Amino acid sequence: MAEMTMIQAITDAMRTELKNDENVLVYGEDVGQNGGVFRATEGLQDEFGEDRVFDTPLAESGIGGLSLGLALQGFRPVMEIQFFGFVYEAMDAINGQMARIRYRSGGTQNAPVTIRAPFGGGVHTPELHADSLEGLIAQQPGIRVVIPSTPYDAKGLLISAIRNNDPVLFLEHMKLYRSFRGEVPEEEYTVELDKADVKREGNDVTIVAYGAMVHTALKAAEELEKDGVDAEVIDLRTVSPIDVDTIIESVEKTNHVVVAQEAQRQAGVAATVVSEIQERAILHLEAPVLRVTAPDTVYAFSDAEEVWLPTHKDIIEQVNKVMNY
Amino acid sequence: MKHVLESVESQFEMFQILNEEGKIVNEDDMPDLSDEELKELMRRMVYTRVLDQRSIALNRQGRLGFYAPTAGQEASQLGSQFALEKEDFLLPAYRDVPQLIWQGLPLYQAFLFSKGHFHGNQFPEGMDALSPQIIIGAQYVQTAGVALGIKKRGKKAVAVTYTGDGGTSQGDFYEGINFAGAYNAPAIFFVQNNYFAISVPVEKQSAAKTLAQKSVAAGIEGIQVDGMDVLAVYAVTKNARERAINGDGPMLIETLTYRYGPHTMSGDDPTRYRTDDLNDEWEKKDPLVRFRTFLESKDLWSEEEENKVIEEAKEDIKKAIKEADKYPKQTVTDLINNMYDELPPNLQEQLEQFKEKESK
Ligand SMILES: Cc1ncc(C[n+]2csc(CCOP(=O)(O)OP(=O)(O)O)c2C)c(N)n1
Numbered sequence: 001m002a003e004m005t006m007i008q009a010i011t012d013a014m015r016t017e018l019k020n021d022e023n024v025l026v027y028g029e030d031v032g033q034n035g036g037v038f039r040a041t042e043g044l045q046d047e048f049g050e051d052r053v054f055d056t057p058l059a060e061s062g063i064g065g066l067s068l069g070l071a072l073q074g075f076r077p078v079m080e081i082q083f084f085g086f087v088y089e090a091m092d093a094i095n096g097q098m099a100r101i102r103y104r105s106g107g108t109q110n111a112p113v114t115i116r117a118p119f120g121g122g123v124h125t126p127e128l129h130a131d132s133l134e135g136l137i138a139q140q141p142g143i144r145v146v147i148p149s150t151p152y153d154a155k156g157l158l159i160s161a162i163r164n165n166d167p168v169l170f171l172e173h174m175k176l177y178r179s180f181r182g183e184v185p186e187e188e189y190t191v192e193l194d195k196a197d198v199k200r201e202g203n204d205v206t207i208v209a210y211g212a213m214v215h216t217a218l219k220a221a222e223e224l225e226k227d228g229v230d231a232e233v234i235d236l237r238t239v240s241p242i243d244v245d246t247i248i249e250s251v252e253k254t255n256h257v258v259v260a261q262e263a264q265r266q267a268g269v270a271a272t273v274v275s276e277i278q279e280r281a282i283l284h285l286e287a288p289v290l291r292v293t294a295p296d297t298v299y300a301f302s303d304a305e306e307v308w309l310p311t312h313k314d315i316i317e318q319v320n321k322v323m324n325y
Numbered sequence: 326m327k328h329v330l331e332s333v334e335s336q337f338e339m340f341q342i343l344n345e346e347g348k349i350v351n352e353d354d355m356p357d358l359s360d361e362e363l364k365e366l367m368r369r370m371v372y373t374r375v376l377d378q379r380s381i382a383l384n385r386q387g388r389l390g391f392y393a394p395t396a397g398q399e400a401s402q403l404g405s406q407f408a409l410e411k412e413d414f415l416l417p418a419y420r421d422v423p424q425l426i427w428q429g430l431p432l433y434q435a436f437l438f439s440k441g442h443f444h445g446n447q448f449p450e451g452m453d454a455l456s457p458q459i460i461i462g463a464q465y466v467q468t469a470g471v472a473l474g475i476k477k478r479g480k481k482a483v484a485v486t487y488t489g490d491g492g493t494s495q496g497d498f499y500e501g502i503n504f505a506g507a508y509n510a511p512a513i514f515f516v517q518n519n520y521f522a523i524s525v526p527v528e529k530q531s532a533a534k535t536l537a538q539k540s541v542a543a544g545i546e547g548i549q550v551d552g553m554d555v556l557a558v559y560a561v562t563k564n565a566r567e568r569a570i571n572g573d574g575p576m577l578i579e580t581l582t583y584r585y586g587p588h589t590m591s592g593d594d595p596t597r598y599r600t601d602d603l604n605d606e607w608e609k610k611d612p613l614v615r616f617r618t619f620l621e622s623k624d625l626w627s628e629e630e631e632n633k634v635i636e637e638a639k640e641d642i643k644k645a646i647k648e649a650d651k652y653p654k655q656t657v658t659d660l661i662n663n664m665y666d667e668l669p670p671n672l673q674e675q676l677e678q679f680k681e682k683e684s685k
Pocket residue numbers: 029058060082086089420459460461488489490491492493517519521522523588
């Protein structure tokens with residue numbers, strides 16, 4: 001077992017699938033010789049050649065359209081959007097076209113495209129680099145949205161995404177890229193899509209989170225333990241569609257829930273999680289389900305993002321509210 | 326059946342006035358600039374070069390935020406801005422902060438933009454501009470809109486925008502020039518072709534031999550100009566402005582230039598995609614060197630004058646960074662207040678929460 005950062009695990013997943021399947025192509029802005037602005041594709045062009053790992057012209061809508069086209073020729077594209085804030089440029093290509101192709105062709109055509117993109121706050125980027133825009137794609141039927149929180153999950157989920165026969169958006173939180181290492185098998189393995197993971201078991205309260213907020217939730221859980229509150233932390237991993245069973249099982253045990261996301265209150269996927277819980281397990285709840293989110297402004301200017309982003313203290317505050325309801 | 330690509334492409338030749346040796350090679354197109362104006366152009370280029378060096382240093386010390394280096398592009402950026410008037414509307418990209426500064430943005434605000442503070446985007450009264458665009462190409466379509474508005478209002482002004490060679494691949498680029506052409510709107514579209522997007526060379530962006538020729542498809546004028554020659558850039562912009570104001574339509578101007586530094590200060594390593602030889606080749610074309618040679622040959626410039634400008638710039642920068650540092654930190658409460666004209670109920674509630682949080 002190797003110790004890898006999340007970005008190394010991501011590179012490793014792409015290398016694995018480039019080796020396994022000659023139809024896999026990896027491309028995007030600066031992903032070739034430069035290895036991507038975060039070096040996620042470092043070395044891949046040297047190893048697999050420019051035919052399979054290449055730069056595109058600077059146009060996200062173009063990259064999205066290209067991917068559907070290549071998919072129709074039997075390829076399995078792994079396209080990168082350099083920062084997810086640029087997805088607005090590609091909204092038609094993704095939500096309007098790729099996500100609908102199986103449906104509109106009556107099941108005769110499909111788009112096994114993986115869209116990789118960095119996102120997430122706390123790294124002082126300019127506008128439209130850090131925004132949590134997963135909700136925009138999560139509300140589009142026909143495409144999955146996956147967000148890993150550990151190197152192990154990142155590799156296994158990305159391999160699953162690439163092998164999946166429908167489009168998958170794979171979002172990589174920038175703050176997690178190099179902030180820690182985790183154990184990652186060197187051999188290939190998959191982590192199932194559409195399945196949440198209990199990252200910490202507990203009996204008193206369930207904290208549902210995804211992406212970097214999983215770590216914020218784990219930190220909150222540690223502090224809560226000192227106050228005698230035993231929190232369970234669920235990592236959604238696939239945020240669309242969400243794994244309702246895992247959540248409900250936990251709620252039936254703890255009877256208290258807080259849902260945490262980095263996205264604004266009116267965005268993200270927390271609201272969907274809350275709805276599913278109240279529809280399916282209201283009699284198990286001893287308090288309303290509360291959310292921890294960023295406020296409903298445009299993503300903060302970088303100079304103010306530390307105050308804007310939700311913290312473990314915000315999670316603790318909401319947990320205390322549901323526990324003392 | 327007639328194939329016209331080659332003959333169309335060959336029509337686009339680089340326009341130049343001052344060659345690499347600082348000699349006038351095109352007397353006919355020499356712009357009508359007074360000695361004082363010529364010196365002012367030089368002063369601005371020297372000042373902006375110092376600003377770039379200091380900004381890079383400040384960034385390395387962690388005192389600035391996002392910064393996109395400008396050295397090498399002074400003639401392209403400042404020669405074009407020098408041909409504009411106060412009433413013109415500027416729509417720059419992230420690297421075009423110098424044009425904003427010379428159009429009237431106080432230096433400390435430019436630093437605040439870098440630091441990620443919204444006050445950097447609050448322009449002084451009477452300055453018509455949009456803050457630097459981060460989304461490549463978005464400003465191009467908006468320029469068509471501003472220009473159409475200017476036309477409808479009957480103003481004698483133009484809308485001016487900038488993108489890079491990479492930006493010409495965006496759909497917004499084509500839509501922008503096409504809309505402006507369709508409305509015959511007074512717009513000037515700059516493409517600062519510095520041969521690389523981040524790492525991707527211009528040959529990989531497009532099969533087109535020049536970027537100026539993209540104007541043909543939009544039915545507007547286009548020209549390629551030596552972007553290291555401040556006189557050529559000025560002359561072309563002046564001409565484009567006159568044409569636009571006279572109702573002769575928009576123009577696409579490709580300036581051939583080079584950025585000496587990294588793409589931005591956020592981790593780009595140009596040695597991964599450019600050679601030292603290429604850098605040397607471009608440094609020989611340096612816009613400051615050639616213009617200095619020209620001015621010295623006319624006895625208009627000296628080392629003392631240059632040193633004076635350098636000192637003045639350093640002094641201004643020192644003051645401006647101090648002012649930026651002590652400008653009140655923005656709060657989330659500020660951000661909430663800047664969201665809508667009338668704050669909706671969800672934000673009123675959140676405003677109260679953050680007021681409390683931020684008062685602790
Ligand atoms: C829509 C969009 N896509 C990608 C980026 C990331 N990015 C920032 S600058 C850049 C290269 C731009 O190159 P060019 O247009 O040539 O301008 P230059 O930086 O050379 O001035 C890229 C890919 C972005 N900011 N916006």
